[in-house]
Amino acid sequence: MSWSKTFLEWTQDHTAYLSVVFTWDLPAAYQRAVWLREQGYTVKAGGPAVMLMPDYLADVAECNGEQVPALKRHNPHATFTSRGCIRRCPFCAVPRIEGALRELDDWQPAPIVCDNNLLACSRAHFDRVVDRLKPLSGIDFNQGLDARLLTDYHAGRLAELDCMARLAFDSVGYETDFMRAFELLRSAGFPKFRVRAYVLIGFQDTPADALYRLRTVAELGIDPNPMRYQALDALEKNSYVGEHWTHSELGRYMRYWSNLRYLRGVPFEEYDGQKRKPVPSGAWF
C-alpha cells in the first residue's frame, strides 16, 4: 500500500505529465521537465505542489490546466470521497488548494481513504462511505479524523469497519477534544492498536509543548506519529526551523518519537539525537 516516493511522470502520445505532491520535489521536477521538452514532449504539470507554487514550473510546463486524475498512479489503493475542508488551519495546504468541503458522488471504495475531513461531511454521506467500505479490510483514514467533530455515532459506525483511526493532537488547546475522541473510540470498541495520533511539531509550539503532547499520547498506550512542520513553499524538506527550535532538536524529536516502539527503555532526556535510526533488538545488522 505504499505511496510513490517522489513526483510521478507518465507519457501519452506526445505529452508528458508530471504530478508533484511535495514542493521540495519541484526542483527535480523542473529538471525533468527541461529534459522532456528537449525530447520533444509537451509537458503538463499538476498536483498539490504545483497548485501551491504555480510559477515554479511555468516556464517549462503547462501548469494546472487540464484536470488529470493521478491519485491511482500515486497509490492504487487510495480514494477520496470528499475534497476540501471546513477549517483553515494555518499549517495546512488544503484550504489553499482544495477550498471548501464538498462531498463526491462518484468515488471508488478503496482501503486508503484520503479525505481531509470526512467527519465534516453530512451524516448521509458518512453513512454511505461506511456502508461501501464495509466489505474491505485494512481501511486507513490516513489524513486523520477531526477529534472536534467525532461523536459517539461516528465512533460506533467506524467500529463496524476493519480500520485504523487516526486522530491529531496538534496543539495543547485541542487536548480536551483529543481525549474525548480517544475515549469515544475506545468505548465503541476500538482496541488501542487501531488508534494512532498525529502530533505536529515545530510549527508555533515549543519543545516542551511538543514533548507534553507526545508523552500524553504515549501514556494512553498508543503510538504517536510525530509530523515535522514543513513550510508550504519549502523547496527542501526539513528546512523550516521554528523560532523555539533548532534543526538538531527537531531531528532528535522525530527520530525518538517515530521509533518509540524500539526505544521505550531509553528515557527521552537521555536519547542521543545524533545516533542513526535505531535498529530493532534482535535484528541481524
Ligand code: SF4
Ligand atoms: S482540519 Fe485538517 S484538512 Fe482541514 S484545514 Fe485543518 S489540518 Fe487541514
